[in-house]
Every structure is written in C-alpha cells, then in structure tokens.
Amino acid sequence: MPKLHHVCAFDDLIPNKPRCYRIAEQDIFVVRFRDKIYALQNRCGHMSVALHEGEFTDGLIVCGLHGAAFDIETGDVEWDAILPPPMSDYQHSDNDRIRQFGKLIAGAETLPVQTFLVTMQEDQVYITLP
Numbered sequence: 001m002p003k004l005h006h007v008c009a010f011d012d013l014i015p016n017k018p019r020c021y022r023i024a025e026q027d028i029f030v031v032r033f034r035d036k037i038y039a040l041q042n043r044c045g046h047m048s049v050a051l052h053e054g055e056f057t058d059g060l061i062v063c064g065l066h067g068a069a070f071d072i073e074t075g076d077v078e079w080d081a082i083l084p085p086p087m088s089d090y091q092h093s094d095n096d097r098i099r100q101f102g103k104l105i106a107g108a109e110t111l112p113v114q115t116f117l118v119t120m121q122e123d124q125v126y127i128t129l130p
Helices: 087-092 096-106
Strands: 003-009 019-023 026-033 036-041 055-057 060-062 069-071 077-079 115-121 124-129
Touching (some): 003 026, 026 124, 087 096
Antiparallel strands (some): 003 124, 019 026, 026 036, 036 115, 055 060, 069 077, 115 124
16 A cells, blocks of 8 residues: 655755655655656666766756666656767677676666655655555
C-alpha cells in the first residue's frame, strides 16, 4: 500500500537546485522548478549514478557521468547516455577484456527513472512511495 513520507519544508528547496533526500531507504531526487516540486528516483537509468550530482536545466536532469537526460515530470529519457572517448573506443581495443567491457558498456540501455507523487500540506512537502 502506498505511503506518504515527509520530505522537507517548501522553503528548504532553492528553485532549480536539486537535492537528494534519503526516505524509506531510498535516495530521492527532489527539485523545485517553476514553483512546483518534483521527485524522482535518484539513480540514472543508465548506470545508476546519483542524478542530483548532474546538471539540472529547463526541466531536465542530465547525468554527470554519461550525459543521459531525464524529464523531471515524467522520468522519461530525453536522450540516451553518450560514451565519450576513451570509453567509446574500448570496443576496438587489442585487449580482449577491455574490448568486452566496451561492448557491455555500449550495450547498456538507458531506462526511464521512477517518479513519485508530490503533495503539499501547508508549507510541507510529502511524497508517496509505493
């Protein structure tokens, strides 16, 4: 059964500055954008990196590791991860182990991230977790 969890006070959130909160043993990405609060799982859908460490811009959170971008409202993938050199060159290495690593990394799918319902009660922010 879904459960309501307290996150913080509305005024604790600086506009356009993502934060991470640990709630019910989960890391939750929270951001105040255009006076609305959004909450998502705080793990990139590509390699599970903490999203709050990435770049937030115009309603998108861009993973700081491989550049995958996610819509904060839906959790949908805006664009897939990009593997910069030398990672993108690993598939062509003379070393079998590095070449295999390159194939695995290149084949990792970027999945959407889970979003959570946010509610306000007075000036307090709550999210509903499943």
